Amino acid sequence: MKKVKLILVALTSLLVMVGCGAKKEGGGSSESSKKMTVLLSEEPTAENAFNNALNRWAKESGNEVETIVIPYDDQLTKFPLMLKNKDVPDMVSTTRLTRLYPEEFKDLSKDIDVSIFDEAALDIVGQDYGSDKKLALPNQYTITSYFYNKDAFEKAGLEAPTQDKLWTLDELYKNAELLQKAGGVKYGLAVDFSRARYDNFMYSNGGSMTKKSGDDFTVAINSSQNVKTLEKFVEMNQQNVLPKVIWTGGSADNPADYFKNGDVGIYLSGTWNYNMLLTDVSKFEFGVMPSPMGTETQSVIAGGAGLAIPSEAANSKLAIEFMKWLFLDEENYQTFLAEDKGISFIKGITYTPEDEKVAQDYQILQSETEHVTPAFLLDEQSGWRNYLDNEYRDFLKQAVNEELTAQEALDGFAEGLAEKSEWQMSK
Known part of the structure; x- marks a missing residue:
């Protein structure tokens, strides 16, 4: 069945239809037309796994799919207009609309068995912590992950950690120094310029952004363990074990490029970069290693996107039908995973590549989903x-740049967050 793409070009919700072939006779938005409209944030490529799943479902079921493409930021203004005009899509792929407008979406747990999903994935994607409703079901799930330069490890005489023999966080830093000295790399460790990468160090050492106090939250970011964690991170940057320029904001360089060029021994990034590295890394062999054990635990930070159905969608039954087709049929879901080349968010089903090396990497990546910490989930719930967002990374940057001490940086952010949120400081 043909797929028609709609692009929203005006606040009046004027849709420009880009078709391939003649329009299906009788096409409309009524249930009898068997047409489902889907809101996306970007134009899908020919390799896009979700788009391909939509096409397969349409072909198998005899239905029609129309996609409405509204850029991520524009959705904040366009979706409310859709609600006002009672012209909502039948299904949306989103990272935040259900959080911003929870009352406008269906509780999907009434139609689909949500027990099949990884619980952390459901929480992260759904973001509706105030109720038991499941307003969005995952269609993309990502976690932070560590990549390493196998050639540099061999040259430095290092064995990579395994799931049975983890490194501690202290060993990660120590071995990063060794890699820099003896592994033939410029930097032992590189970390994306993102608080969602840095915060793994905080969570693994038992820290958190907030704590729960009764029905409210308190600000805990400037706790003693968080200060110690930041002090060590600053120290490693000052010693240039990490490329300091990344975290001082002195360059727009991407640490992924440093790693691809063979200049970095260990790279903390995320699963979304694995396939890019698999394609682009040619100077050396790379692998995936499990997250290190801090003073308290291992830590990965999760993210993703989900599928949601507006309460007033004209063809919500078609959207439910598609979700069941994708999530409840193992063959369909396996096909989706193989095309997506991502980690699975459904229990008991994983992506197993044919390549032995890649399969080993994915086994580690999939197992890392178990280390999404309760502290991270609580912070997300808060x-x-x-109240404040990029300001946090700015304070971290000031600490790395030695404009503020670690204590001053975290105190400054804690005070700002407490003021904006009207939360008390943790004792």
Whole structure:
């Protein structure tokens, strides 16, 4: 069945239809037309796994799919207009609309068995912590991950950690120094310029952004363990074990490029970069290693996107039908995973590549989903980013740049967050 793409070009919700072939006779938005409209944030490529799943479902079911493409930021203004005009899509792929407008979406747990999903994935994607409703089901799930330069490890005489023999966080830093000295790399460790990468160090050492106090939250970011964690990170940057320029904001360089060029021994990034590295790394062999054990635990930070159905969608039954087709049929879901080349968010089903090396990497990546920490999930539940967001990374940057001490940086952010949120400081 043909797929028609719609692009929203005006606040009046004027849709420009880009078709391939003649329009299906009788096409409309009524249930009888068997047409499902889907809101996306970007134009899908020919390799896009979700788009391909939509096409397969349409072909198998005899239905029609129309996609409405509204850029991520524009959705904040365009979706409310859709609600006002009662012209909502039947399904949306989103990272935040259900959080911003929870009352406008269906509880999908009434139609689909949500027990099949990884619980952390459901929480992260759904973001509706105030109720038991499941407003969005995952269609993309990502976690932070560590990549390493196998050639540099061999040259430095290092064995990579395994799931049975983890490194501690202290060993990670120590071995990063060794890699820099003896592994033939310029930097032992590189970390994306993102608080969502740095915060793994905080969570693994038992820290958190907030704590729960009764029905409310308190600000805990400037705790003693968090200060110690930041002090060590600053020290490693000052010693140039990490490329300091990344975290001082002195360059727009991407640490992924440093790693691809063979200049970095260990790279903390995320699963979304694995396939890019697999394609682009040619100077050396690379692998995936499990997250290190801090003073308290291992830590990965999760993210993703989900599928949601507006309560007033004209063809919500078609959207439910598609979700069941994708999530409840193992063959369909396996095909989706193989095309997506991502980690699985459904229990008991994983992506197993044919290549032995890649399969080993994915086994580690999939197992790392078990290390999404309760502290991270609690911080997500607090919604602290509704009050301050990029300011946190700015304070971290000032600490790395030695404009502020670690204590001053975290105190400064804690005070700002407490003021904006009207939360008390943790004792």
